[in-house]
Amino acid sequence: MPKLGMEPIRKDALVKATIVEIGRVGSLDVTVSQIAKRAGMSSALAHHYFGSKEEMFLAAMRHVMTLYGAEVRGALGVAEGPEGRVRAILRASFSAGNFRRDVVGAWLNFWVLAQSVPEAKRLLAVYQGRLRSNLVSALRPLAGARAEGIADSLGAMIDGLYLREVLKSGPPDGAAAVALALRHLEAELARGAV
Amino acid sequence: MPKLGMEPIRKDALVKATIVEIGRVGSLDVTVSQIAKRAGMSSALAHHYFGSKEEMFLAAMRHVMTLYGAEVRGALGVAEGPEGRVRAILRASFSAGNFRRDVVGAWLNFWVLAQSVPEAKRLLAVYQGRLRSNLVSALRPLAGARAEGIADSLGAMIDGLYLREVLKSGPPDGAAAVALALRHLEAELARGAV
DNA sequence: TTTTGTTGATTGACGAGTCAATAAACTTCG
DNA sequence: CGAAGTTTATTGACTCGTCAATCAACAAAA
Numbered sequence: 313m314p315k316l317g318m319e320p321i322r323k324d325a326l327v328k329a330t331i332v333e334i335g336r337v338g339s340l341d342v343t344v345s346q347i348a349k350r351a352g353m354s355s356a357l358a359h360h361y362f363g364s365k366e367e368m369f370l371a372a373m374r375h376v377m378t379l380y381g382a383e384v385r386g387a388l389g390v391a392e393g394p395e396g397r398v399r400a401i402l403r404a405s406f407s408a409g410n411f412r413r414d415v416v417g418a419w420l421n422f423w424v425l426a427q428s429v430p431e432a433k434r435l436l437a438v439y440q441g442r443l444r445s446n447l448v449s450a451l452r453p454l455a456g457a458r459a460e461g462i463a464d465s466l467g468a469m470i471d472g473l474y475l476r477e478v479l480k481s482g483p484p485d486g487a488a489a490v491a492l493a494l495r496h497l498e499a500e501l502a503r504g505a506v
Numbered sequence: 507m508p509k510l511g512m513e514p515i516r517k518d519a520l521v522k523a524t525i526v527e528i529g530r531v532g533s534l535d536v537t538v539s540q541i542a543k544r545a546g547m548s549s550a551l552a553h554h555y556f557g558s559k560e561e562m563f564l565a566a567m568r569h570v571m572t573l574y575g576a577e578v579r580g581a582l583g584v585a586e587g588p589e590g591r592v593r594a595i596l597r598a599s600f601s602a603g604n605f606r607r608d609v610v611g612a613w614l615n616f617w618v619l620a621q622s623v624p625e626a627k628r629l630l631a632v633y634q635g636r637l638r639s640n641l642v643s644a645l646r647p648l649a650g651a652r653a654e655g656i657a658d659s660l661g662a663m664i665d666g667l668y669l670r671e672v673l674k675s676g677p678p679d680g681a682a683a684v685a686l687a688l689r690h691l692e693a694e695l696a697r698g699a700v
Numbered sequence: 701t702t703t704t705g706t707t708g709a710t711t712g713a714c715g716a717g718t719c720a721a722t723a724a725a726c727t728t729c730g
Numbered sequence: 731c732g733a734a735g736t737t738t739a740t741t742g743a744c745t746c747g748t749c750a751a752t753c754a755a756c757a758a759a760a
């Protein structure tokens with residue numbers, strides 16, 4: 313029953329299964345067989361399409377980053393005014409799609425992966441760079457020269473909130489996270505206005 | 507040459523070696539042999555004293571948390587005034603002893619461990635609880651009812667700064683991290699005063 | 701001789717990656 | 731059109747390495 317053009321479908325299924333499994337197990341110690349099984353195929357096929365487990369991990373990482381990036385871009389598109397743009401970034405960061413147990417767990421593990429796999433480190437650096445430049449450009453009209461510093465602290469807080477989410481029990485509360493980050497922002501801006 | 511009373515010495519050496527190795531490799535995929543070798547003994551001896559690799563990890567985790575706790579307590583002891591207490595916590599968090607490559611790397615990996623090992627999760631929860639209550643009690647006189655919220659955002663920022671440190675290159679800059687966190691604090695407090 | 705320290709060798713399991721084989725779909729060209 | 735050949739899909743079985751954990755044995759102190 314070999315239908316043609318399976319490659320993208322299989323790859324997509326594997327990428328998604330990788331994220332789910334990493335999130336479920338809570339570490340990168342997932343076997344290719346586990347992932348393949350969840351994606352509905354044999355481990356040999358997974359190797360056939362990705363060549364190695366590491367490539368699968370990297371593809372999964374690119375996937376979550378792509379989704380995140382798309383969401384941010386979408387939110388920025390309809391945001392109005394500088395403060396609206398910052399809010400948009402925050403809301404996208406903690407949206408229901410990104411701020412999910414398995415996805416957050418995957419993020420954490422990608423961070424670990426970045427310690428030993430240069431390509432993973434590079435990808436994470438790209439994410440950080442984009443986040444930072446988005447924040448800075450939105451903050452510039454609001455905070456002038458202080459935009460960089462505020463972007464750094466906001467960025468650290470976003471990452472910290474992600475990190476803490478993995479320890480929490482119960483469903484993720486994106487709204488609360490946004491509220492916390494927003495409060496920080498308002499405080500910084502208020503001080504700047506003084 | 508079996509000298510008596512080796513147990514605590516060996517255990518201590520293993521715990522320290524565990525931290526170094528996890529930091530060096532950047533993941534929990536360190537073999538007991540690697541750790542034992544760095545600690546100057548055979549892997550069999552490591553098993554003899556700890557029983558399992560997991561126990562070794564947990565002991566290492568307790569160790570970094572104990573050191574951190576001691577440093578915070580020490581700093582709090584000599585701190586003056588509420589704001590001094592907050593500053594003390596921050597300075598201890600990013601001190602040269604705690605804010606080290608290998609230690610930060612170990613923290614990150616303990617966070618991952620907490621995903622799958624309940625005892626690790628419990629330990630991390632203890633750490634978070636202590637940090638939070640220290641911050642809240644220091645902030646109470648400064649911020650009243652807003653103490654909790656500020657403690658949460660400060661805590662998230664501290665964790666975020668740790669997280670980001672693992673991606674940086676070059677030696678850790680604890681002072682810069684403290685400065686960032688302090689700026690956030692001042693902003694929050696300034697707003698409260700308005 | 702019992703307890704404590706110590707290790708080389710071994711076991712047993714597990715898992716990434718490879719291979720050979722099978723089959724369906726597509727292409728070519730007489 | 732249709733046979734021969736090619737590419738794509740797919741997997742069960744296998745190899746090969748690694749590693750946590752155990753064991754048997756030895757040494758020295760008590």
